[in-house]
Amino acid sequence: MARTAPKVERLADEGEAMTDALAAVLSVAEEKGTVTWSDVSDDITSGEWGRLIESGLLVDADGEGFVVDDPEGVHEALEEADAAPAEDDDDGSWSTWDKLAGLATLGLFAGYSLTSVRDAIGGVIDIALGPLAETVPFYVVILVLAVFTGSTSSILQDQLMDMSGMGDHQEKMQDLKERREAAKERGDDEALDRLEEEQMELMTDQMGMFKQQFRPMVWIMLINIPIFLWLYWMVFGAGMSLEAPVVTFPILGDVGSWQEGAAGPLQAWILWYFLCSLSFTQIIRKALNVETTPTGS
Known part of the structure; x- marks a missing residue:
């Protein structure tokens, strides 16, 4: 079956x-x-x-x-x-909470360009993360935050995205394509008209899928942006003594400061964050069995 x-x-x-x-x-x-x-x-x-x-x-x-x-x-x-019970007409619409999270995320983006906003966010987040930065080396702080953001991102994607639904939609699109080709080969204009209507319905469903894909991104950014702004605030605005060699990168060797470019214009602290995040996110997804690609039924 x-x-x-x-x-x-x-x-x-x-x-x-x-x-x-x-x-x-x-x-x-x-x-x-x-x-x-x-x-x-x-x-x-x-x-x-x-x-x-x-x-x-x-x-x-x-x-x-x-x-x-x-x-x-x-x-x-x-x-x-x-x-099967009748399903609600779910076109990927966002709830009120999703929309509020979206507005808050847009406001947080101002921290990347406005120093006053960045300092305010950094100062608030420092209440929670400051003790950690005083206890362990800064590269460990970045490592811990990368693991935290990777975990929350994976869990939010798993909870808010319907990968099986996306897989079913892809199967329907492939099936429609095959049926269109078969109808063209036999010159069945009636079937082609019917398939055209079905394609329009699937395109409407696809728009709902796109909206659904962006939904977890809003919540992920709502968590990640403040943490990223705090790291920026620590490196450039907190007056920390970060001039000594901070970490030895593969191939690149020792980097003189967190502000220094480690890979072209990419600064050392950003490079270290992304290396930690990419590595541990994959491990976390495997451990939690989080699906990040569409799967069919």
Whole structure:
């Protein structure tokens, strides 16, 4: 049923008429062994008949009519479709909290260009992180914060993004592409018109997917930007004694200060943060089994 269920789900997405048509065809096929258009022409439309053939659920029986591919799987998928509760029309819209987080994030961006905002944010965050900076070396502070931001980013992505839904959407787009090519080869203009309408619906769904992808980014930046601004405030505005060699980078060797360019214009503290963040984020995602790529059902 692995391949059957997604096909039935796609038909169900097109409306109850398609699942009713599939049920009618399945009933005749189970009774007679095969089914022809004349057997069901009074119950379904020619468009629905053609769509069932396009879906691959109805296959040619060597010129003796058609048979339902994997009838048991179709039965189970139809029962699941009937039992499934009606889903809310989720177009990826943001909640009030998401919008407030977005506005707060935009405000935090001002800290990158306005010294007064950066100093204010740095001073507030220093209440919590200052004791850590006084206890351990600064490179350890950056390491700890990189692990923290990597963990929160991974968890937020896992909780706020529906990777399986995105995978299903990609499968539908690929299936639509294959059906369009098949319809063009046989010159079926009616099917092409129907597929054009289906493509427009999928494009609307895709816009909702894009909005959903940006949703966790807002919350991630709401956490990461203040921490990043605090690091900037520490390096350039807190008067710390950071002139001694801070860390030995592979290939680059010792860097004279955190403000010094370690890789072109990329300063040492930024390079160290990104190295720690990229490394530990991958480990955290593996440990927590966080999915960051679309997966199908």
